[in-house]
Amino acid sequence: MFVHLQGPWNPVWGRLSLQAIPYQNPILVGTFLFAMIAALAIVGAVFYFRAGPYLWREWFTTVDHKKIGVMYCLLGLVMLFRGFIDALMIRSQQAMAVGPHSPGYLGALHGYLTPFHIGQVYTAHGLIMVVFAATPLLVGIMNIVVPLQIGARDMAYPYLNALGFWLTAAAAALVMLSLFVGNFAHGGWYGFLPYFELPYSPGVGVDYWMWAFQLSAIGTTMGSINLIATIVKMRAPGMTWMRMPIFTWASLSTNLIALTSFPVLMVSLALLGLDRYFGTHFYTAGQGGNLMLYNDLFWVWGHPEVYFLILPAFGMMSEIIPTFSEKTLFGYATMVVASFAIGGVSWGVWLHHFFTMAAEPSVNSFYSVTTMLVGIPTGVKVFNWIFTMYRGRVRFELPMLWALLALFLLLVGGMTGMMNAFAASDYMWHNGVFVVAHFHMMVLLIASSIFGAVEYWFPKVFGFKLEQRWGKWFFWFMVLGTAWVFVPMFILGFAGMTRRLDYVPVTQWAPYLRVMLVGMAFYVVALGFFVAHLYVSLRDRMKNRVGADPWGTTRNLEWMTHSPVPAYNFAFIPRVHARDEWAWRKEHGMANLGNESFEDIHMPRNTGVPVLLGALSFALCFALVWRIWWLAAACLGLVVLVIILRSFARKTDEVIPATTVAGVERAAQDALASPARG
Amino acid sequence: MTHSAENPLHHPEVHQASLSGYVANFLITVLVMTAALWLARDNSLPAGSLVGWTSLLALVAVLVQAYLLLHMNWSKAQIWHTVAMILFVPLFVVMIGLTMWMFHGLYQRTAIAMPHQTMAAPMHPAPAASAAAHTVKAA
Numbered sequence: 001m002f003v004h005l006q007g008p009w010n011p012v013w014g015r016l017s018l019q020a021i022p023y024q025n026p027i028l029v030g031t032f033l034f035a036m037i038a039a040l041a042i043v044g045a046v047f048y049f050r051a052g053p054y055l056w057r058e059w060f061t062t063v064d065h066k067k068i069g070v071m072y073c074l075l076g077l078v079m080l081f082r083g084f085i086d087a088l089m090i091r092s093q094q095a096m097a098v099g100p101h102s103p104g105y106l107g108a109l110h111g112y113l114t115p116f117h118i119g120q121v122y123t124a125h126g127l128i129m130v131v132f133a134a135t136p137l138l139v140g141i142m143n144i145v146v147p148l149q150i151g152a153r154d155m156a157y158p159y160l161n162a163l164g165f166w167l168t169a170a171a172a173a174l175v176m177l178s179l180f181v182g183n184f185a186h187g188g189w190y191g192f193l194p195y196f197e198l199p200y201s202p203g204v205g206v207d208y209w210m211w212a213f214q215l216s217a218i219g220t221t222m223g224s225i226n227l228i229a230t231i232v233k234m235r236a237p238g239m240t241w242m243r244m245p246i247f248t249w250a251s252l253s254t255n256l257i258a259l260t261s262f263p264v265l266m267v268s269l270a271l272l273g274l275d276r277y278f279g280t281h282f283y284t285a286g287q288g289g290n291l292m293l294y295n296d297l298f299w300v301w302g303h304p305e306v307y308f309l310i311l312p313a314f315g316m317m318s319e320i321i322p323t324f325s326e327k328t329l330f331g332y333a334t335m336v337v338a339s340f341a342i343g344g345v346s347w348g349v350w351l352h353h354f355f356t357m358a359a360e361p362s363v364n365s366f367y368s369v370t371t372m373l374v375g376i377p378t379g380v381k382v383f384n385w386i387f388t389m390y391r392g393r394v395r396f397e398l399p400m401l402w403a404l405l406a407l408f409l410l411l412v413g414g415m416t417g418m419m420n421a422f423a424a425s426d427y428m429w430h431n432g433v434f435v436v437a438h439f440h441m442m443v444l445l446i447a448s449s450i451f452g453a454v455e456y457w458f459p460k461v462f463g464f465k466l467e468q469r470w471g472k473w474f475f476w477f478m479v480l481g482t483a484w485v486f487v488p489m490f491i492l493g494f495a496g497m498t499r500r501l502d503y504v505p506v507t508q509w510a511p512y513l514r515v516m517l518v519g520m521a522f523y524v525v526a527l528g529f530f531v532a533h534l535y536v537s538l539r540d541r542m543k544n545r546v547g548a549d550p551w552g553t554t555r556n557l558e559w560m561t562h563s564p565v566p567a568y569n570f571a572f573i574p575r576v577h578a579r580d581e582w583a584w585r586k587e588h589g590m591a592n593l594g595n596e597s598f599e600d601i602h603m604p605r606n607t608g609v610p611v612l613l614g615a616l617s618f619a620l621c622f623a624l625v626w627r628i629w630w631l632a633a634a635c636l637g638l639v640v641l642v643i644i645l646r647s648f649a650r651k652t653d654e655v656i657p658a659t660t661v662a663g664v665e666r667a668a669q670d671a672l673a674s675p676a677r678g
Numbered sequence: 679m680t681h682s683a684e685n686p687l688h689h690p691e692v693h694q695a696s697l698s699g700y701v702a703n704f705l706i707t708v709l710v711m712t713a714a715l716w717l718a719r720d721n722s723l724p725a726g727s728l729v730g731w732t733s734l735l736a737l738v739a740v741l742v743q744a745y746l747l748l749h750m751n752w753s754k755a756q757i758w759h760t761v762a763m764i765l766f767v768p769l770f771v772v773m774i775g776l777t778m779w780m781f782h783g784l785y786q787r788t789a790i791a792m793p794h795q796t797m798a799a800p801m802h803p804a805p806a807a808s809a810a811a812h813t814v815k816a817a
Contacts, residue, residue: 260769292784296777347772351780360783 003279005627006202014628015204020182025117026106032180061606063158065143066461066565068165072140073454075169079132080447082176084527086125088520091485093118095517099507115502119186120205122500124175126189127209130309131216132172134443137450138312139168139223142251144461146227148558148565149245151236151574156229158604159652160222166614167219171212174621178208182625185209188500190302191272193283193294198276204625207276211621214269217262224258227251236557238576242336245556245580246329249336250315253343254308260347261304268297277627292357299350307346310442311339313449314381317403319556320452321385324400325392326553328580331384338377338384345374355426364423371421378414382407397551398471402452405479406445413441416490434493437486444482451475459550463564464541470533477526484519488512547672555583560591562668568601568656571665598658598665605654609646613639690755703746710739 009015022028046052059067096102097111105112113121147155155161178184185205187195196206231252235244244252271282272294281289322329329335351359351367385407394400416438420426429435459465492512497504504513537544549559559582561570578584585591616639623631686692714735717728744750750760 260766264773290781292781296780300773300777347769348776351776357780358784358788359780360787363780363783 002627003198003277005198009627011630012628014623014626014631016181016626016628020204021180022183027112027117028179035176035180056608057606060611061162061608063154063162063604063606064567065147065155065158065161068161069140069142069144070461072136072143072165072168075165075172076133076135076137076140079128079136079172081527083125083128083133084523086121086128088524089113089121090118090125091513091517091520093121094501094504095510095513097502098504098510098513100505110503113502116183116186118502119500120184123185123187123189123205123209124178127213128172128175129443130189130305131213132168132175134309134446134450135216135220136168136172138254138309138446139164139220141316141450141453141457142227142254142312143223145457145558146248146251147230147234148460148561148569149248149556150231150234150239151557151570151576152230152234153569153573153601154604155226156234157226159607159610160226162607162610163613164219164222164226166610167222167617168216170614170618170621171215171219173618174208174212174215174625177622178205178212182208190298191294193272193291194285194289196272196276197284198279207625210269210273210276211624214266214273215617215621217265217269220258221262221266224255224262227255228259231255236573236576239557239581240576242333243576243579243581246318246332246335246339247312247315247556250311250318250339253339254311254315257304257308257311257343257346261301261308264297265301265305268294268301271297292354295354295357296350299353302353303350304343304346306439306442307342309446311342313406313446314339314342316449316453316456317385317406318381320399320403320456321388323456323551323554324395324397324403325389326395327388327392328555328583329384330387330390331380332579334380335384338380341377342374345370345377349374352421352423352426355423356430368421368423372418375414375418378410382410382414398466398468398475399452399456399551401472401475402448402455405475406448406452409441409445409448409482413438413445416441429493429496431498432493433489433497433499436499437489437493440486440489444486448478451478456551457558459544459546460558460563460565462541463546463562464537464544465546465550466533466537467540467544470529470536474526474529474533477522477529481519481522481526484522485516486519488515488519545671549582555580557581560585562665566661566664566668568603568661571598571601571661596662598661600658601656601661603654603656605652607646607649607652609642609649612642616642690753691749694749694751694753694756699746699749703742706742706746707739710735710742 005015007015008017046055059071062068093111093113097104097108102110104110108114108117111118143155143161147153175184182204185191185196185201185208187201187206189209191206191209195201231244231248271280274280275282275284275289281287283289283291283294285291318329318335348370349367351357351363352371355364355367396404416434420429420435420438455466455471489512492509495506495509495512497506497509504510546563548562550563551559557574557576558565560574574581577588582591616635620632620635620639623629623635714732717723717731717735721728723731744763748759748763749756750763751757752760
């Protein structure tokens with residue numbers, strides 16, 4: 001039944017053998033040592049401070065949307081670091097391997113990475129940055145903020161929320177494991193067919209890529225179901241549709257995209273899996289297979305996916321800009337319509353990723369036009385943000401700086417996106433670095449919004465503000481790095497440089513590549529400032545304690561409750577009177593409504609089942625990658641068994657007694673009144 | 679968890695569940711999918727009607743699952759779920775319609791053999807198949 005394999009296989013270990021450990025490669029050995037030292041430091045610290053039970057009780061088994069959100073953000077941050085190291089390797093390789101006389105090291109003919117190795121590096125860079133850095137960071141922030149903004153106490157499905165997180169974490173762990181056991185796909189993050197078929201990619205790299213991708217897709221789909229149900233069903237009384245904060249609107253639109261598009265990705269990857277494991281011919285070049293069908297299905301997901309990433313970023317900008325302009329958001333209704341227009345149009349543009357497929361001119365024209373249509377709602381948003389700032393009292397605090405950088409990058413990325421929308425010119429720069437520079441503008445916009453959102457909502461989650469001095473150094477060095485890396489990349493794109501080169505044949509491009517390397521040095525310095533930013537903030541956390549409304553001019557419901565937010569979010573479910581409810585309350589003298597008659601609060605109970613299911617899924621995918629059938633069958637059976645057993649669990653909820661609520665509320669009030677605050 | 683600790687078994691959605699419904703759903707779905715697999719493996723129908731029949735069977739499977747498994751109906755408890763599902767139908771139309779349009783043009787403009795041509799001669803090497811496609815077009 002299974003397809004015939006090249007190379008050894010045995011029933012116990014599958015394809016796994018000692019040769020799969022890349023101990024000859026000094027880079028990977030160094031990485032392994034670094035990872036082991038970091039892991040030992042973390043595990044050692046956990047044992048030294050006896051934090052194990054605390055971590056298990058309060059974090060690993062939590063179903064609290066805020067804690068799950070924080071864990072999503074930590075996962076995203078770790079993977080962002082890994083993706084950045086990959087970027088550093090790509091940039092340094094391309095700066096070194098220019099021209100036939102460039103020297104080679106570590107077994108490479110030019111530069112220090114062999115083509116097979118750099119192929120894995122850029123594949124991992126793309127997949128990690130999109131799926132394991134940006135997505136967890138955005139999902140994490142939505143997880144934290146959306147229930148607070150709509151006045152809910154948790155998500156609609158707290159258990160599903162934890163499960164979605166642990167599946168995503170398992171997928172990320174699988175990608176990391178591929179560094180040290182076996183290898184990773186080496187043909188680009190979105191896969192090339194028929195190159196990713198078993199005869200042409202016989203190793204386990206594509207399988208690692210496929211299963212990690214599949215697992216994260218399942219996790220993200222679960223998260224999207226949860227956020228949609230939360231927004232539709234769990235809004236506080238009085239929170240009508242047109243009173244919902246824009247970030248919540250953006251989350252709704254983005255999760256509708258995720259819910260509808262991620263299943264397409266799962267199907268496209270599953271069909272590839274059938275090809276690779278059972279020898280079917282969905283994507284093969286002959287035998288009735290259609291290799292363009294893969295591109296079609298992948299980008300049916302892929303383009304909605306990029307709007308899945310960008311809409312929450314737009315939502316974050318829509319929260320930050322009014323706060324620091326001390327004005328209400330300009331054009332609320334148009335913002336809502338624009339968010340949904342972007343979501344809708346995202347479903348009719350995907351062919352622009354393969355304009356050169358040789359489709360009919362009418363098809364290419366159709367997709368050119370639909371792609372340009374995206375510019376209209378996006379333009380509406382840009383003007384709304386500008387009009388929000390117009391005649392506002394703009395304060396250039398850190399979140400606002402990041403939001404403004406995002407706005408600027410949106411203009412650069414959007415304009416070059418319009419250029420890419422022309423099918424005719426796309427024939428010139430298809431697969432060139434001009435396109436790469438364009439979409440890096442867009443993903444850096446997302447990154448900037450995320451950094452802004454973290455600065456903005458950090459005091460709400462942790463109860464103290466991040467310091468501003470090192471944060472501003474971090475910001476400006478990120479600006480420098482972005483300019484020095486991507487302006488030369490745009491130029492090289494016009495010069496005709498194609499993407500994913502392991503060797504650059506044109507020596508005239510060398511100066512640009514070196515300038516880009518300087519840009520990467522700025523990014524490295526920025527990383528140092530980021531660490532300093534975090535360190536100083538954590539060190540001075542008692543000095544920077546804040547109350548409910550740390551920025552003073554915030555507008556939405558999440559700023560009404562204490563910072564840090566108590567486990568139950570709101571002691572009383574707020575009644576909503578207006579759009580920008582918190583601003584409305586402050587204007588109407590209703591900001592400090594004390595109420596002493598607290599009630600019991602009904603909350604979901606923590607559970608370790610999601611961690612277990614995450615671990616089992618990880619083992620299942622590992623077994624599938626290495627074709628260890630007995631392990632895969634055992635893990636799949638256990639997953640089904642655990643799900644069935646969990647469905648019989650009766651104690652899935654608990655009650656926080658009114659006395660506890662009263663205690664927490666009083667402590668928060670006292671902390672506010674204490675003189676320790678700066 | 680804004681609602682109080684009421685018994686979730688009293689929710690109207692839960693009352694839609696029934697063992698006979700689930701068993702019927704399972705049996706019909708297995709039957710329909712086996713039929714589709716058999717049609718594809720048997721490969722005796724012409725390509726056009728094969729696509730038509732498998733699509734029809736897929737539609738039956740979707741409808742059966744929507745009705746018997748997801749309980750999409752017009753009852754008061756479920757009507758909004760049903761309406762929400764129907765609102766997603768345009769997405770299917772857009773995705774499948776645009777894909778068919780794209781690939782129709784692609785097959786005409788490239789030397790890739792049409793599906794029924796490759797299926798008629800599955801053992802031929804690719805150049806022969808594309809040559810056959812040219813002859814067909816020329817004729």
